[in-house]
Every structure is written in C-alpha cells, then in structure tokens.
Amino acid sequence: MEKNNLTNRTGAPISDNQNILTAGSRGPALLQDVWFLEKMAHFDREVIPERRMHAKGSGAYGIFKVTHDITKYTKAHLFSEIGKETPLFIRFSTVAGERGAADAERDIRGFALKFYTEEGNWDLVGNNTPVFFLRDPLKFPDLNHAVKRDPRTNMRSADNNWDFWTLLPESLHQVTITMSDRGLPKSYRHMDGFGSHTYSFISHEQKRYWVKFHFKTQQGIENLTNEEAKMIVAEDRESHQRDLYENIENGNFPTWKMYIQVMEEADANTYHINPFDLTKVWPHGDYPMIPVGEFTLNRNPSNYFAEVEQAAFNPATIVPGVGFSPDKMLQGRLFSYGDTQRYRLGVNHHQIPVNAPKCPYMAYHRDGAMRTDGNYGSQIAYEPNSFSQWQEQPAYQEPPLALSGSADHWDHRVDDDYFSQPGNLFRLMSDTQKQALFNNTADAVGGAQEFIQIRHVRNCYKADPHYGKGVAKALGLSWDTVCNFEGYDMKRMTDMN
Numbered sequence: 001m002e003k004n005n006l007t008n009r010t011g012a013p014i015s016d017n018q019n020i021l022t023a024g025s026r027g028p029a030l031l032q033d034v035w036f037l038e039k040m041a042h043f044d045r046e047v048i049p050e051r052r053m054h055a056k057g058s059g060a061y062g063i064f065k066v067t068h069d070i071t072k073y074t075k076a077h078l079f080s081e082i083g084k085e086t087p088l089f090i091r092f093s094t095v096a097g098e099r100g101a102a103d104a105e106r107d108i109r110g111f112a113l114k115f116y117t118e119e120g121n122w123d124l125v126g127n128n129t130p131v132f133f134l135r136d137p138l139k140f141p142d143l144n145h146a147v148k149r150d151p152r153t154n155m156r157s158a159d160n161n162w163d164f165w166t167l168l169p170e171s172l173h174q175v176t177i178t179m180s181d182r183g184l185p186k187s188y189r190h191m192d193g194f195g196s197h198t199y200s201f202i203s204h205e206q207k208r209y210w211v212k213f214h215f216k217t218q219q220g221i222e223n224l225t226n227e228e229a230k231m232i233v234a235e236d237r238e239s240h241q242r243d244l245y246e247n248i249e250n251g252n253f254p255t256w257k258m259y260i261q262v263m264e265e266a267d268a269n270t271y272h273i274n275p276f277d278l279t280k281v282w283p284h285g286d287y288p289m290i291p292v293g294e295f296t297l298n299r300n301p302s303n304y305f306a307e308v309e310q311a312a313f314n315p316a317t318i319v320p321g322v323g324f325s326p327d328k329m330l331q332g333r334l335f336s337y338g339d340t341q342r343y344r345l346g347v348n349h350h351q352i353p354v355n356a357p358k359c360p361y362m363a364y365h366r367d368g369a370m371r372t373d374g375n376y377g378s379q380i381a382y383e384p385n386s387f388s389q390w391q392e393q394p395a396y397q398e399p400p401l402a403l404s405g406s407a408d409h410w411d412h413r414v415d416d417d418y419f420s421q422p423g424n425l426f427r428l429m430s431d432t433q434k435q436a437l438f439n440n441t442a443d444a445v446g447g448a449q450e451f452i453q454i455r456h457v458r459n460c461y462k463a464d465p466h467y468g469k470g471v472a473k474a475l476g477l478s479w480d481t482v483c484n485f486e487g488y489d490m491k492r493m494t495d496m497n
C-alpha cells in the first residue's frame with residue numbers, strides 16, 4: 001500500500017473521508033458507516049484529564065554534561081566522570097492556570113527535569129523558586145483550592161487566595177518572591193530553576209549528604225512588569241511556548257548551569273535552620289554553591305500531546321546515589337505524583353516513550369490497561385524464583401537513617417520564624433525592586449477585602465517595617481488603620497508587637 005493512503009486504525013483503505021453514508025442523498029445516516037463511527041468515537045476521547053497543577057506547559061529535549069567532579073558526594077552514575085553526557089527531557093509550566101491559560105501570568109514556574117540515566121530515570125521536579133508556600137503536604141490541596149477558581153463564581157478570587165496565604169505566614173517567603181520582579185519571568189529561558197527540597201546524595205563509601213540543586217540560566221534573568229505582561233497576553237497567550245519553540249527551532253539553544261549545596265548529614269541536627277523546611281533557603285555563605293555541570297536544550301518534541309502532555313514527572317523517581325530527605329513536603333509528593341499519573345495517564349504510563357527509561361527495566365509489574373510492550377512475554381512473574389531471574393540488588397541499599405521521637409501530628413509552627421528570610425530577601429532588593437514588590441502586591445491583594453489586606457501588611461511588617469509600610473502605602477491604607485484595625489477575626493491577625 002502507498003504510504004500516503006488513508007486507512008482506518010486497523011489498516012484498511014478509507015474510500016471516502018468527506019461524506020458520511022446516508023440512505024439516499026437526503027436520507028438519515030447508516031449505522032454501518034463504521035469509518036464515521038470510529039473517527040467520531042476516537043475524537044470523543046481525545047482529551048485526557050489535565051494536570052491538577054501546572055496544567056499549561058512547554059517541553060524540550062536536551063543533554064546534560066558533567067563539568068566538575070562531585071563523585072566524593074554521590075555514586076550516581078550520571079555524575080561519574082567529567083564530560084559524561086546524559087539525555088534529558090524538560091517541561092516548564094505555569095502553576096495555577098488551566099491548560100489553555102496565558103503564559104505571561106504572575107505565577108510560580110515549574111521546572112521539571114527527567115534525566116534518562118543508565119541506571120534508570122531521575123526526575124527532579126522543581127520550580128523557578130528555591131522555597132515553597134507550605135511546610136506540610138496536608139495543606140497542598142487547600143492551597144490549590146484557594147488559588148484556583150472559586151466554586152460559585154468560577155473566577156479566580158483574590159479573597160480566597162490571600163485569605164489563605166495570609167493565614168499561613170510561613171508562605172510569606174514564597175509570596176514575596178512571587179510578588180517581586182522575578183514573579184513574572186519574560187520567558188522560560190530567562191529564569192533559574194531549583195530542586196527546592198533538600199534531597200540526599202549517597203557516596204561510594206555509603207556516606208549520606210544533604211543536598212540542594214540549583215540551575216542558573218545562561219540567558220540572563222529577565223522579567224516582565226505587569227503592564228508589559230498585559231500587552232503580551234492581549235496579543236499572544238502562548239508567549240513562553242513560542243519563545244522556547246522558536247529559539248530551539250532556530251538553533252539558539254538555551255543552557256543552564258547546575259550547582260549543588262551540600263550539607264554533612266550530622267549538621268542537620270545542629271544547623272540553626274531546619275534544613276528540611278521547604279519555606280527556607282540555606283544561605284550560600286554557610287553552604288556555598290558547588291558547580292556540577294550544564295544542560296542545553298536542543299530539540300523540540302515533534303508531537304505535543306505524545307511527548308509533553310503525556311510526560312509524567314515524579315519526585316519518587318530517583319537513581320542510586322540520589323535519595324530523599326525527611327522534608328515533609330517531599331514525603332507528601334512521593335505519593336501524590338504517581339497516584340495522579342495512574343489516574344491521568346493509566347497504570348502503564350511508564351511505557352509511554354517520553355517516560356520510558358532508555359535502559360532495560362524489569363519490574364515484574366504485569367498486565368493492566370494499555371500494556372503495549374509485550375508484557376514480558378513468557379517470563380515468569382514472581383520473585384524469589386529458582387531461575388536467577390531479576391533478583392534484588394542489595395548492593396544498592398541506602399545506609400540506614402537514624403530516627404527518633406514519638407509518632408504524632410507534630411506542629412511545625414513551633415518554629416515560628418516565618419519572617420527573617422523574607423525580610424532578608426526584601427533588604428537585598430534595590431529601591432526599584434522594592435517599589436515593584438509594593439506595586440505588584442497591591443495589584444494582587446487589592447482585590448481582597450480590607451481585613452485580608454491588613455493581615456498581609458502586618459505579616460510584611462514583621463519581615464521588615466519598610467516592607468509593611470510600602471505595601472500599605474501602595475494599597476492606600478493609612479498606617480493608623482493598619483495598626484488599630486479591630487475588625488474581622490482579630491485572633492488570627494498578626495499582632496504588631
């Protein structure tokens with residue numbers, strides 16, 4: 001058969017793709033028009049659930065290359081020698097908007113990497129910010145209900161969004177970044193990436209280190225003002241997708257340099273900051289940035305649905321030499337991603353080519369909907385077995401992690417230092433950046449009720465008096481009102497002492 005001939009899904013020729021089959025030229029359609037039925041039935045199922053978060057995104061392929069030796073910290077194969085190259089896939093995203101949302105919105109950006117290593121895939125599913133709004137994963141569904149659409153109006157709600165954020169003062173660090181000039185990147189090429197959580201490295205000597213991952217854009221940081229973004233969105237809702245796609249298509253390949261911060265395992269017990277608190281950074285003065293390598297994006301996907309929409313990144317997907325940490329948020333994510341992907345894409349989503357490892361995989365998982373890889377043929381499906389098939393590999397066991405304490409719903413609020421790091425960040429800003437922070441905050445929280453605005457101003461004041469006063473001024477709130485407000489739910493207002 002000629003390759004340009006149209007066929008149905010089982011390969012038979014299609015004689016007419018313009019006219020349905022009817023009884024007479026004006027008569028009703030016939031049930032035996034099976035091509036029409038097949039085409040329509042497939043079309044009816046074209047949409048899969050969008051990602052619950054980060055629904056709008058752009059993907060690209062690239063290569064990671066090691067430039068510095070970090071083998072004393074990790075035995076991970078992808079870092080084994082300088083010059084070693086590992087293929088990868090990245091998906092950038094915005095967070096709160098749906099699949100059709102405009103790109104140039106003030107929001108966090110997702111920065112999800114999938115390294116196809118020789119010892120399995122490693123997914124580092126991070127953001128363009130080093131911290132997050134929360135410390136406890138139990139609050140993650142609430143965060144999303146607060147920032148997504150209101151159940152009655154079906155519109156985004158400044159009240160819901162800021163009521164929630166201001167009641168969780170641990171979110172102020174992330175809120176400050178989001179409202180700063182960096183909260184609205186010009187494109188995905190012009191922002192840094194972070195693993196954000198603390199992970200662990202396991203060395204060849206079976207020693208554990210705590211580690212944070214950083215990716216520095218080599219295109220330079222560039223951001224948009226709210227006004228610039230409004231103009232862009234009016235003309236182009238796909239500005240980030242267009243920028244990434246066209247630059248790669250034109251051979252202008254974007255690059256990021258990778259760095260790590262490394263902490264001795266025992267330091268976690270004595271360091272003055274809880275290193276597993278995702279609302280805090282490790283100051284670079286204490287834990288300097290160590291160069292590791294760089295990655296370059298050099299190929300666009302050829303089919304968006306197959307390769308980007310069906311991509312599944314999961315923080316639980318790690319390789320020997322990389323491990324988790326007790327960060328509660330990370331622990332929560334270890335369940336959520338695989339769970340949502342089994343719902344969004346199906347139990348065999350690891351076989352979709354963009355997700356499949358480039359090395360052999362032998363997991364004994366069998367059957368399930370949409371099994372497409374031969375299902376391990378006639379191999380036996382149990383372990384232990386007497387035939388030396390697919391045995392566990394104890395050499396890869398992690399060193400034991402010492403734990404202590406009683407099982408309880410531990411209240412993370414015993415550490416109530418919500419404000420020193422956002423204050424430090426504020427004090428690092430130039431006057432122009434501070435003014436942008438005030439204005440962007442006022443633009444966003446200005447749509448919420450006054451008591452919520454005041455609660456936010458009080459939180460900002462705790463971080464730095466000038467921060468609170470600047471936001472109050474941009475909101476047109478008198479300082480007297482901020483200090484003496486006695487309205488709604490005073491118990492939950494930040495006190496001013």
Ligand code: HEM
Pocket residue numbers: 050051052053054057091092093109110111112125126127132136137138140194195196197311312313329330332333336337340341344
């Ligand atoms: C996407 C849950 C925190 C970065 C998602 C998705 C879920 C989710 C359900 C959709 C996944 C899919 O459909 O494939 C959670 C939970 C969190 C959490 C329960 C906290 C307890 C974070 C944090 C970061 C992050 C802290 C960054 C440091 C991302 C990214 C994506 C994503 C980048 C998009 C991945 C892609 O491009 O496919 N998250 N998330 N999330 N999340 Fe989270």
